[in-house]
Amino acid sequence: MGYDMPSRRFFLKAGLLSGGGLVLSLAMPNAARAAAEITDPPTADLNAANAFKPNAFLQFQPAGKIIFISPHTEFGQGVYTSTAQLMCEELDLGLDQIEIQPAPPDITAYTDPLLADQATGGSASTRTDWLRLRTAAATARAMLVNAAAAKWRVGPASCTVARGVIKSGSRSINYGQIASAAASQPVPQKIVLKDASKFTIIGTSAPRLDIPAKSNGTAVFGIDAQVPGMKIGTVAITPVRSGKIAGMDKAAALRVPGVHDVVVSDDGQSVAVIGDHMWAAIQGMQALAIAWSPGQDGDVSIDMLVNDLAQASQNQGVVAKDENHAADAVSNAATKIDAIYQLPFLAHAPMEPLNCTLHIQPDQAEIWVGTQAPVRAQNTVAQVTGLAKDKVKVNNLYIGGAFGRRLDIDSITVATQLAKQVNYPVKLIWTREVDTRHDYYRPYYYDRVSGGLDANGKLVGWTHRVTGSSVTARYFPAGFKNGLDLDAVECATETPYDLPASFVDYVRHEPRGVNTGWWRGVGPTHNLFVVESFVDELAAAAKQDPVDFRRKMLGKNPRALAVLNLAAQKSDWGTALPPGHGRGTELQFAFGSYVSAVLHVEVTPQNEIILHRAVVAIDCGDTVNPDTVKAQIQGGLILGLGTAMYNEITLSNGAVNQSNFHDYRTLRINEAPVIEVYQIKNNEKPGGVGETGTAAAAPALANAIFAATGKRLRKLPFGTGALDEA
Numbered sequence: 001m002g003y004d005m006p007s008r009r010f011f012l013k014a015g016l017l018s019g020g021g022l023v024l025s026l027a028m029p030n031a032a033r034a035a036a037e038i039t040d041p042p043t044a045d046l047n048a049a050n051a052f053k054p055n056a057f058l059q060f061q062p063a064g065k066i067i068f069i070s071p072h073t074e075f076g077q078g079v080y081t082s083t084a085q086l087m088c089e090e091l092d093l094g095l096d097q098i099e100i101q102p103a104p105p106d107i108t109a110y111t112d113p114l115l116a117d118q119a120t121g122g123s124a125s126t127r128t129d130w131l132r133l134r135t136a137a138a139t140a141r142a143m144l145v146n147a148a149a150a151k152w153r154v155g156p157a158s159c160t161v162a163r164g165v166i167k168s169g170s171r172s173i174n175y176g177q178i179a180s181a182a183a184s185q186p187v188p189q190k191i192v193l194k195d196a197s198k199f200t201i202i203g204t205s206a207p208r209l210d211i212p213a214k215s216n217g218t219a220v221f222g223i224d225a226q227v228p229g230m231k232i233g234t235v236a237i238t239p240v241r242s243g244k245i246a247g248m249d250k251a252a253a254l255r256v257p258g259v260h261d262v263v264v265s266d267d268g269q270s271v272a273v274i275g276d277h278m279w280a281a282i283q284g285m286q287a288l289a290i291a292w293s294p295g296q297d298g299d300v301s302i303d304m305l306v307n308d309l310a311q312a313s314q315n316q317g318v319v320a321k322d323e324n325h326a327a328d329a330v331s332n333a334a335t336k337i338d339a340i341y342q343l344p345f346l347a348h349a350p351m352e353p354l355n356c357t358l359h360i361q362p363d364q365a366e367i368w369v370g371t372q373a374p375v376r377a378q379n380t381v382a383q384v385t386g387l388a389k390d391k392v393k394v395n396n397l398y399i400g401g402a403f404g405r406r407l408d409i410d411s412i413t414v415a416t417q418l419a420k421q422v423n424y425p426v427k428l429i430w431t432r433e434v435d436t437r438h439d440y441y442r443p444y445y446y447d448r449v450s451g452g453l454d455a456n457g458k459l460v461g462w463t464h465r466v467t468g469s470s471v472t473a474r475y476f477p478a479g480f481k482n483g484l485d486l487d488a489v490e491c492a493t494e495t496p497y498d499l500p501a502s503f504v505d506y507v508r509h510e511p512r513g514v515n516t517g518w519w520r521g522v523g524p525t526h527n528l529f530v531v532e533s534f535v536d537e538l539a540a541a542a543k544q545d546p547v548d549f550r551r552k553m554l555g556k557n558p559r560a561l562a563v564l565n566l567a568a569q570k571s572d573w574g575t576a577l578p579p580g581h582g583r584g585t586e587l588q589f590a591f592g593s594y595v596s597a598v599l600h601v602e603v604t605p606q607n608e609i610i611l612h613r614a615v616v617a618i619d620c621g622d623t624v625n626p627d628t629v630k631a632q633i634q635g636g637l638i639l640g641l642g643t644a645m646y647n648e649i650t651l652s653n654g655a656v657n658q659s660n661f662h663d664y665r666t667l668r669i670n671e672a673p674v675i676e677v678y679q680i681k682n683n684e685k686p687g688g689v690g691e692t693g694t695a696a697a698a699p700a701l702a703n704a705i706f707a708a709t710g711k712r713l714r715k716l717p718f719g720t721g722a723l724d725e726a
Helices: 008-013 079-091 125-152 175-182 211-216 250-254 278-288 302-312 326-331 374-385 410-419 432-437 471-475 522-541 546-551 558-570 626-646 692-709
Strands: 024-026 052-055 058-060 066-070 098-102 160-162 165-168 171-174 231-237 244-247 259-264 270-275 291-293 318-323 335-343 355-361 364-369 392-396 426-429 445-453 459-468 502-508 581-590 593-603 609-619 674-679
Touching: 052 125, 052 175, 058 125, 058 175, 066 079, 079 098, 079 125, 125 165, 125 171, 125 175, 165 175, 171 175, 231 278, 231 410, 231 432, 250 259, 250 278, 259 278, 270 278, 270 410, 270 426, 302 445, 302 459, 326 445, 326 459, 326 502, 335 522, 355 374, 355 410, 364 374, 364 410, 374 392, 374 410, 410 426, 445 522, 459 522, 522 546, 522 581, 522 692, 546 558, 546 581, 558 581, 558 593, 558 609, 558 674, 581 692, 593 692, 609 626, 609 692, 626 674, 626 692
Parallel strands: 024 058, 066 098, 231 426, 364 392, 459 502, 609 674
Antiparallel strands: 024 066, 024 098, 052 058, 058 066, 160 165, 165 171, 231 270, 244 291, 259 270, 318 502, 335 445, 355 364, 355 426, 445 459, 581 593, 593 609
């Protein structure tokens, strides 16, 4: 395949060749089952006697069950299906023969090397799992086959495997029957993975394994958790980050029928009203009539924060890239263009609001939650309660939308602070309003870019200063080195283009009174809007077609050129459109994948933006499930377009103004364009997909609006009067 195999030492360190607990349960089930059984913990017996546990991802039980423990969390992106395809391909199993379980917290066994954490995000899952899960499965298969061959006293080469049944001549045995014997087999020193020409599962559009349960209502999301004796509460948090409770009517809340308790966090910044059901809790919260003191951040406004960023952007930043004296090249160019781009704070607004169910006892704790970071979830419960980590059990359930929000565990921390004060299990739910107003927002970015063209319209130099908060410095301090946040400059320092001279620097500026966090795409979503919009500006200044202008800078990047050409061809680029219509393009290399998108829009005389058609070409290397790639591009593009059209978080008097979908809205069905996705097939190293469509949306939209109107929009969002002001 052209890839370097990880060393055996890598797999030993990662726990892949350990006996520790994960499970792929091969049930030899009814062949008519259409999909794998995906169960919610703790249904699987991960401590079954005499089970064969070749590594942290698989368990083969003598009774026939095979359990696969997925190292990544399923929140709608299809990771359970893609990882199962990787495992079943190398095990010669059908997707209908496995039971999937989410991985428990175990930083040794399940760390994602790209994220340096046991976490799901960054479009990293397939890139990480492509080799490690296939190798884990192939190792298990070899040990099972070797055990059968030893039993029959034949060479392993004489054995074949189909659907978990090993055959040699007239003899046959299934994985479950040979599992105990396989446990005593030595771990193979060398594993040969299947050649792509032999794939029967990888590369196919296998049906999503989670869809049946999600369709018939049996899937259990975090908010669905049910625990005997459980009560339900809702949470209020200080509107201003520095605020505290100044007063409340606890007696009035307790008089509401069904309300049992009112509990306040130790820091005085959050309170829960707990009752028999959510309606009682909500009524109790209303009766509580909390008064809040704002603290030191009570004067914060969005105008103040933007002005602070603008001033900070005047400062010299930490250099991220400096090639060929770009500033001199720009200043001496025949044509020079300067621009400022702004991107707002963004909330995540998942369909499933934040929630956590906990049962905290003196000697142990158990939580039921959907989280992208199970180890962090376990750690915060242990820290707040004072329990040892091994006394905290995490049940990681389906997630109804995340977009990076559930990489942070603040809602679990708050829930633990409140739930430790009661002696019964409690489900604590953030209302939509609390969720929207207490998010960890995508940072506000304020970028200065300059570019220079020679007399022939050729780009000679480019400078780009990024100013904004550093999520990395807070979330992963070890990754923030010498004042540089690599995520904040991703897709700014490295572009698909052959730039003769370029300079990128980063100014870290933390906003007062605002928490910032990961948001789908983060650095690329931000920088691609700036870079690809500015490339279009340069093309217009050079009086060149935007696609042709890009082509001239891609002589050394054939994969980028291929997706650009494919998107242009499939979108009918260059053909005439009616007045008020325009096509915009963008090109990116992000998350290990090449993508080009073309968006066709109409701008009415009333400055209404109508999205007609989107064409996306993607080269993500080896593909596990083409249908999932298509779905991820479609979903990501819809999110990105809705965000670029409508979304921003603003503050007044220290508090967030937006609260629900009426003022932080999403793209509606009647507004969505027709989306076409074209995939380039090859055997290159797999790239990520989940965030690429989101990152493509804003630049393609900005460039299409310019093509339709001649107006260049440099500040998001676009659909809230931006054209009227342009």
